[in-house]
Amino acid sequence: MRIIFMGTPAFAVESLKVLHQSNHAVVAVITAIDKPAGRGRKLNQSAVKEYALSENLNILQPNN
Numbered sequence: 001m002r003i004i005f006m007g008t009p010a011f012a013v014e015s016l017k018v019l020h021q022s023n024h025a026v027v028a029v030i031t032a033i034d035k036p037a038g039r040g041r042k043l044n045q046s047a048v049k050e051y052a053l054s055e056n057l058n059i060l061q062p063n064n
Helices: 012-021 047-054
Strands: 002-006 025-030 035-037 042-044
Touching (some): 012 025, 012 047, 025 047
């Protein structure tokens, strides 16, 4: 089965890990855009995006 995963918060990473390690193909990950945070207003990535990058998954970040 080919899957497109949608999620942003840290608790969604576990679901993505299980799907990615199964027999299913995760063809894309859709997550929120990077947002500035903190005093330096540096761009922060979502936990799902960080995992997807580490596993070389396709990432889509729509504006809305």
